[in-house]
Amino acid sequence: MLPQLTKKTITENPKKLASLIDLANLPSTLRDFVGQSQISRLRCFMHVWSYIKANNLQDPNNKNVVNCDEKLSKILLGKSQVELVELPMLVKLHFPKEPK
Amino acid sequence: MGKLPPSMRSANPLTSFRTPSSSSLPNQQTPSSNPPHRPHFSLFKKHPNKSSKPSSSSRKTLTPSPQIPTPKPIFKSPSLSSAKKTFDSLISTSHFPLNVRHHNALLKSFSQISNIEDSFSFLQHMVKTHPSFSPDRVTYNILLTQSCKSLSNEGDVDLSIVRKAIDLMVINGIQPDHVSIDLAIRSLCDIGCEEHAVELMNEMSLKYCLPDTYTYNLLIRRLCKVRPLPTVYRFIDEMKTLGVKPDLVSYTILIDNVCKSKNLREATRLLGVLSEAGFKPDCFVYNTIMKGYCMLDRGSEVIGVYKQMKEEGVEPDLVTYNTLIFGLSKVGRVEEARKFLEVMADMGHSPDAVTYTSLMNGMCKKGDALGALALLRKMEENGCSPNSCTYNTLLQGLCKGKLLEKGIEFYEIMKSSETKLEASSYATFVRALCREDKIAEAYEVFDYAVESKSLTDVAAYSTLETTLKWAKKVKEQRQAC
Numbered sequence: 246m247l248p249q250l251t252k253k254t255i256t257e258n259p260k261k262l263a264s265l266i267d268l269a270n271l272p273s274t275l276r277d278f279v280g281q282s283q284i285s286r287l288r289c290f291m292h293v294w295s296y297i298k299a300n301n302l303q304d305p306n307n308k309n310v311v312n313c314d315e316k317l318s319k320i321l322l323g324k325s326q327v328e329l330v331e332l333p334m335l336v337k338l339h340f341p342k343e344p345k
Numbered sequence: 346m347g348k349l350p351p352s353m354r355s356a357n358p359l360t361s362f363r364t365p366s367s368s369s370l371p372n373q374q375t376p377s378s379n380p381p382h383r384p385h386f387s388l389f390k391k392h393p394n395k396s397s398k399p400s401s402s403s404r405k406t407l408t409p410s411p412q413i414p415t416p417k418p419i420f421k422s423p424s425l426s427s428a429k430k431t432f433d434s435l436i437s438t439s440h441f442p443l444n445v446r447h448h449n450a451l452l453k454s455f456s457q458i459s460n461i462e463d464s465f466s467f468l469q470h471m472v473k474t475h476p477s478f479s480p481d482r483v484t485y486n487i488l489l490t491q492s493c494k495s496l497s498n499e500g501d502v503d504l505s506i507v508r509k510a511i512d513l514m515v516i517n518g519i520q521p522d523h524v525s526i527d528l529a530i531r532s533l534c535d536i537g538c539e540e541h542a543v544e545l546m547n548e549m550s551l552k553y554c555l556p557d558t559y560t561y562n563l564l565i566r567r568l569c570k571v572r573p574l575p576t577v578y579r580f581i582d583e584m585k586t587l588g589v590k591p592d593l594v595s596y597t598i599l600i601d602n603v604c605k606s607k608n609l610r611e612a613t614r615l616l617g618v619l620s621e622a623g624f625k626p627d628c629f630v631y632n633t634i635m636k637g638y639c640m641l642d643r644g645s646e647v648i649g650v651y652k653q654m655k656e657e658g659v660e661p662d663l664v665t666y667n668t669l670i671f672g673l674s675k676v677g678r679v680e681e682a683r684k685f686l687e688v689m690a691d692m693g694h695s696p697d698a699v700t701y702t703s704l705m706n707g708m709c710k711k712g713d714a715l716g717a718l719a720l721l722r723k724m725e726e727n728g729c730s731p732n733s734c735t736y737n738t739l740l741q742g743l744c745k746g747k748l749l750e751k752g753i754e755f756y757e758i759m760k761s762s763e764t765k766l767e768a769s770s771y772a773t774f775v776r777a778l779c780r781e782d783k784i785a786e787a788y789e790v791f792d793y794a795v796e797s798k799s800l801t802d803v804a805a806y807s808t809l810e811t812t813l814k815w816a817k818k819v820k821e822q823r824q825a826c
Contacts, residue, residue, distance in 0.1 A: 265803055287806050291795075294788065308785030329784040330817045333810045 264340070275339050278320050286340045293317070293336055303329075419451070423459035429470050436475060448478050453487045461495040461506055464488060465513070485514035486528055489521075493532035496541070504541055511549070521553045527560040534567045543568070543580060550587045562594050569602040574611070593624045597633055604637025609646075612637055626657070632664050639672035647672040648681075663694045670700055674707025682707055695727070702735045709742025717742050718751070733764045741770040744777035752777060756790070765799040766790075772808045779816035787812070 268283040276282055279292050297303065297311055304310040304326075311317075311327050321327050321335045419435075420428050432451065436443065448471055456464035468488065471478055492510040496503075507529065511521055526549050533542035542564055546556055556564075561584065568577045577599070581591055591599075596619040603611040612634055616626060631654045638646040651669055654661055661669075666689040673682035682704055686696055701724040705717040717739055721731060731739075736759045743752035752774060759766070766774075771794050778787040787809065794805040 261807070262803065265807065287802055290806065291802070303785060309782065329788055330779075330813050330820070333813055334817075 264342075269340050272339060275320055278316060286337065289339070290333060290336045293320075293332065420455050420458055423463070425459070425463040425466055428455050428459070428463075428467055432467075432471060433474060443475070443478070445478060445481050445484070448475075448480070449483050449487060452484060456487060456491040461488075461492050461510075464491055465509075480517060482514075482519050482522075482524075485510065485517070485519060486525055488513065489525055490528045490532050493529050494536060496533070496536060496538055504545060507545060511553075515553075521549060523554055523557040523560065525549075526554065526556045527563075530556070530560050530564055534563065539564070539567050539571050547583065547587070550584070550589070555587065555589055558592055558594065561589055562592075562598060565591070565595050566598050569598060574603065574606075590622070593619065593627060593630070596622075596624065597629050600630060600637075601633045604633060604640065607637075607641060609634075609637055609641065626659070628654075628659055628662050628665065631659060632662075632668055635665065635668045635672065639668060639675060642676050644673055644676040644678050661692070663689075663697065666692075666694055667697070667699045667703065671703035674703045674710075677707065677711060679704065679707040679711055679713075696724075696729065698724075698729055698732045698735055701729060702732070702738055705735065705742065706738045709738060709745065712746055714739070714742040714746035714748055714751075734767075736764045737767040737770040740766075741773045744770075744773045749777050749781055753786070760793060763797060765797055766794050768800055768804060768808075771800060771805070772812070775809060775812050776815075779812050780819075782816075782820075784813070784816070 265287045266285045268285055270283055271279065271281070275284075275289070278296075279289060284292070296317065300314060302311050302314060302317065304312050309329050311329060311332070313321060313325055313327060318325060320339070322338070327335060420431060422428075435451075452464065452468055452471065455467050459467070465488065468480065468484065472480065489507065489510040492506045495506060511525075514521055514525070526546065529549070530542045530546055533539070533545065546560075546564060550556060565577065565581070568580060572580075581595075585591075596615060600612045600615050603609075603615065616630070616634070619626065619630070631650055635647055635650040638650060647669060651661065651665070654665070666685060670682045670685050670689075673679070673685070686700065686704065689696060689700075701720060705720055708714070708717040708720065721735070721739060724731065724735075736755070740752055740755050740759065743749070743755055756774065771790070775787045775790055778784075778790065791805055791809045794800050795802055799805075800808075
């Protein structure tokens with residue numbers, strides 16, 4: 246069941262998949278953060294999320310909110326606080342759609 | 346000679362006719378890794394002790410002997426000349442006469458790392474330098490198998506090398522038998538050359554000997570996967586003219602295949618054909634047809650098949666009941682399905698995890714997640730432990746039934762037992778969490794799904810992303826109100 250489903254998502258929308266796993270050249274701000282010049286959107290998200298976990302940046306009172314440190318704030322539009330709900334969108338901002 | 350058969354039996358083609366690939370592997374491959382050492386060891390032990398048992402059992406279990414350190418592959422390079430040298434030095438240094446088994450093992454291990462042409466030459470060399478070695482059936486079967494396998498490496502598939510192997514066999518006075526056919530067909534099917542397998546089977550059936558039913562059914566099963574149905578029928582007709590008739594297993598394979606393509610009408614026709622051919626449908630045939638109806642959500646027909654079985658006097662087995670309960674649960678006839686739980690217990694079949702999970706699935710679909718939980722308790726009381734499918738079904742049911750608290754509890758149980766999440770239950774659970782604004786928990790579930798390798802990173806993330814997008818929208822709408 247599982248492989249079928251994964252396969253389905255891949256065949257269903259190859260463009261969407263490509264936008265997730267294709268390597269993209271990073272802007273300088275992000276390059277400093279991840280320490281690589283190229284990364285996929287998926288890996289970038291994982292990187293940001295593990296950074297949040299590693300540095301205990303989730304608000305102790307409301308786990309759904311992240312209190313950004315200076316480094317994180319730089320790549321997330323300079324916000325001091327972001328909600329976990331919007332994290333994928335904020336990461337996505339660094340990966341603009343390629344013009345056709 | 347009296348002692349030899351037990352050890353010979355492993356290399357004897359007769360044992361390999363059922364599952365040549367599996368039965369021939371351990372015996373023929375192991376010598377390949379250390380052909381000179383192992384026979385040396387076993388023979389050495391065999392002669393003084395006069396007992397063949399320990400040596401043959403040690404060979405069967407494949408336990409490396411304590412006296413011999415890790416065996417090294419005898420042939421290090423695929424080059425023919427170095428293999429010849431190795432062989433010559435083996436012969437001159439050997440403390441005991443090599444028998445045909447050793448030669449076969451050597452040939453096999455060489456042919457596995459080398460190409461087929463060199464393998465032919467190597468055999469020639471062995472016969473020439475060691476005239477006491479007379480190649481037997483196994484020898485030629487090794488070459489035949491390797492020649493079939495060698496086809497995959499070439500872009501242009503051509504059976505001539507296989508024919509060469511067969512001809513060599515015939516010239517040396519050995520008629521290819523059903524084992525040779527089986528080995529060849531299986532090797533060809535393994536590398537995806539079904540069309541050539543058909544060609545070869547026709548050719549060999551005409552010239553030498555008919556395939557046995559195992560080979561025949563194997564090929565039918567493979568053909569069903571790669572060919573359209575009419576051409577499979579044509580193959581069956583062709584084989585009929587040669588004298589190989591389909592048996593009940595062949596028909597079951599065909600019925601299963603048409604059921605998978607949702608062609609139940611053809612399945613019913615085949616049922617008639619097999620009765621005409623003088624076969625009485627058995628439990629497997631009925632189970633297959635019942636499964637076909639389950640796929641199509643035709644509950645009444647599922648029960649119809651069950652009734653027909655009863656009328657025909659075919660004893661339903663555990664699979665029948667599981668299929669029946671699965672099918673009825675799937676179409677929402679849970680109450681009826683539950684009744685069969687008792688029926689099957691009366692018939693002496695104790696329900697297993699599959700039975701219970703099917704039922705729970707049906708109950709969850711009806712929105713009775715609590716009932717499904719109660720069934721889980723009953724199941725555990727009956728000494729049947731739930732599997733990952735059970736857990737996933739229940740987790741999904743609880744989330745859908747707005748029982749998120751229980752769902753989270755359940756998730757913790759799953760996590761502690763390292764049960765993997767299925768894609769659908771993962772998606773449902775994440776969505777339910779986000780609905781209750783438990784975003785951090787949803788992230789935690791995402792982490793677990795990735796860590797436990799339940800889903801691929803891509804699948805897990807894209808689900809999370811879509812769900813978060815949806816949750817954000819819902820939140821904004823709520824604020825706007």
